[in-house]
Amino acid sequence: MTSAERPSVSPRTERALRDAMERLFTGRPTRTDGKLTKKNLWREAGVSRATMNRATHVLADWDHRIGHSPARLQDRKQADTITALRQHLLKARKTATASRTKSTQQPPSSPPCTPRTPLSVSRSQASRRPSYLSRSDGDPTRRQPHGDAPHVS
Structure with missing residues (x-):
């Protein structure tokens, strides 16, 4: 056979x-x-x-x-919709990029902002510890006891 x-x-x-x-x-x-x-x-x-x-x-x-089948036709329709949306998105991105490029090429209408106070800090101010970090006894290297436990030296 x-x-x-x-x-x-x-x-x-x-x-x-x-x-x-x-x-x-x-x-x-x-x-x-x-x-x-x-x-x-x-x-x-x-x-x-x-x-x-x-x-x-x-x-x-x-x-x-x-x-x-209807499912296959639905898949094709969905794929066509996705393709159209991608093309629309690409066009929108190109438009946004072009308008952004135009706006950066124009001269500024006012001078750039400048600070009114100097940003420099004196060396003594920069090395000073903030008050909330300071120890109550004045010695920052000494460990403080926890709670009410007696401190053993």
Whole structure:
């Protein structure tokens, strides 16, 4: 027997695959999440992946129907919308960049702000510890006891 004469799968298996395909396309799966994938097809039919791959006529019908399914048309419509939005975003970014470039090339209308008081601090002011960090006894190197515990030297 040649491969053209040999049946690809049993009639019972083909019927199971076609029933599973119909359940998936009508949105009434019993064993899967309902996504239109070949993995869900063989799981929904209760056959192995290898068995599904031997059912070439069923897979040809699957490929034909998947190309014209409402889900596929929705995917195409969504992809077209995403493409249009990306082009719109790109155009908006170019416009924003061009307007930003124009505004930086114009001379400023007023002189830049200058501080009224000098920012320099004398060396003695910079080295002085703030009062909230100072120790009460005046010796910053000496450890202070915690709470009411007696201090042992």
